[in-house]
Amino acid sequence: MGGAELIGKEEREAVSEVIDRGVLFRYGFNEKRKNIFRVLEFEAEFCRYVGCSYALGVASGSAALRVALAALGLQRGDEVITQSFTFVATIEAILEAAGVPIITEVDKSLNMDPRDLEAKITDKTRAIIPVHMLGVPARMDEIMAVARKKNIPVLEDSCQACGSSYHGKKTGTIGSMGTYSFDYVKTLTTGEGGMVSTNDKRLYHRAAYYHDHGHEHNPELPRGEDSHSITGFNYRMNEIQGAMGKVQLARLDFVLAEQRRNKAEIKKAIGEIPGVEFRDLPDPAGDGGDTLAFFLPEAKAAKAFNDFLAKEKIDTKILPSAMNWHFVGNWNHIIQYCRPYRTDAWPRSEALLKRAIAFPISVRMSADQIRRIIDGVRRAAKEVL
Numbered sequence: 001m002g003g004a005e006l007i008g009k010e011e012r013e014a015v016s017e018v019i020d021r022g023v024l025f026r027y028g029f030n031e032k033r034k035n036i037f038r039v040l041e042f043e044a045e046f047c048r049y050v051g052c053s054y055a056l057g058v059a060s061g062s063a064a065l066r067v068a069l070a071a072l073g074l075q076r077g078d079e080v081i082t083q084s085f086t087f088v089a090t091i092e093a094i095l096e097a098a099g100v101p102i103i104t105e106v107d108k109s110l111n112m113d114p115r116d117l118e119a120k121i122t123d124k125t126r127a128i129i130p131v132h133m134l135g136v137p138a139r140m141d142e143i144m145a146v147a148r149k150k151n152i153p154v155l156e157d158s159c160q161a162c163g164s165s166y167h168g169k170k171t172g173t174i175g176s177m178g179t180y181s182f183d184y185v186k187t188l189t190t191g192e193g194g195m196v197s198t199n200d201k202r203l204y205h206r207a208a209y210y211h212d213h214g215h216e217h218n219p220e221l222p223r224g225e226d227s228h229s230i231t232g233f234n235y236r237m238n239e240i241q242g243a244m245g246k247v248q249l250a251r252l253d254f255v256l257a258e259q260r261r262n263k264a265e266i267k268k269a270i271g272e273i274p275g276v277e278f279r280d281l282p283d284p285a286g287d288g289g290d291t292l293a294f295f296l297p298e299a300k301a302a303k304a305f306n307d308f309l310a311k312e313k314i315d316t317k318i319l320p321s322a323m324n325w326h327f328v329g330n331w332n333h334i335i336q337y338c339r340p341y342r343t344d345a346w347p348r349s350e351a352l353l354k355r356a357i358a359f360p361i362s363v364r365m366s367a368d369q370i371r372r373i374i375d376g377v378r379r380a381a382k383e384v385l
């Protein structure tokens with residue numbers, strides 16, 4: 001569960017302090033708030049942490065994607081390429097922006113297959129959204145090479161990978177823009193919340209305007225007289241989220257280190273089991289570590305493996321337990337808006353996902369919890385492989 005496991009005294013104090021001052025809005029009321037701006041501080045600290053020039057706090061990860069697509073200037077009917085295995089929000093954000101989601105296969109990294117990306121680019125493609133699923137960075141070198149060749153901006157959906165990195169760069173800072181989610185089950189949580197990151201001043205300003213009804217935040221003008229040049233909506237983060245985010249950000253390195261340590265211990269213990277093939281990690285050192293995923297030789301074995309785990313009450317994560325929300329082939333309610341318009345158009349993704357099992361890795365995992373997973377995998381393998 002990441003940061004949510006650690007919510008305690010510091011979060012309570014930071015939030016109480018905002019409530020005591022009484023200003024929950026991120027803008028204005030300078031005197032009453034004693035010139036304390038928690039969202040602004042959180043954004044500045046987030047920039048330093050991930051290594052980007054600009055960050056904008058927003059209401060959710062979904063909002064972050066929507067705002068970033070607006071900043072990129074997406075127009076009705078523009079094509080946006082993303083991947084078959086993701087949380088439904090990635091596709092919803094494209095639809096909210098009136099774009100057409102074009103869906104690629106995933107490869108054994110369970111992230112965007114760069115070759116399929118190249119094959120799906122057309123003269124209408126306006127953005128590419130690789131998703132760093134389950135804390136693992138996508139193959140960004142290959143994806144960026146394709147994007148540069150075609151001159152198409154990359155928006156990284158790093159909602160599940162806050163703090164993960166790829167060859168020394170934090171995910172979300174490699175493409176033109178990045179997005180993060182701080183919902184309750186993400187690595188860093190503010191209850192609900194999100195962030196947009198970029199190194200491009202123009203994109204940052206467009207995002208900031210769009211997320212606040214077009215307000216240009218002219219420091220010379222009171223809010224009621226502020227200037228505007230584009231429309232927008234309300235996707236703002238509030239001061240309670242900002243205060244909480246600062247505390248959680250300070251915990252992030254600890255969260256990642258503990259997850260990575262727990263995951264490494266389990267991997268080491270089950271790595272020798274024949275028939276267990278770990279998911280590809282494009283940069284093993286950058287894995288956020290909140291999920292352990294592997295493939296079994298065939299779908300039938302994975303199903304039996306999962307049934308065994310369920311019987312033993314050992315929890316899995318997303319694969320296969322929440323595939324309904326994470327694989328486009330299951331989305332009869334959305335598929336008509338996507339291309340290809342067919343639920344069976346991603347045979348390689350589907351075959352891989354049906355062979356996959358994933359376990360949640362938490363920050364505070366007791367030796368007993370770790371042993372239960374190791375033992376469960378060993379016994380399931382013995383029984384079904």
Ligand SMILES: *Cc1c(COP(=O)(O)O)cnc(C)c1O
Pocket residue numbers: 060061062063086087089090131157159160180181182183192193194
């Ligand atoms: C969680 C998530 C989102 C949306 O974030 P919310 O804060 O829940 O709105 C978007 N994309 C992916 C890949 C996610 O996992």
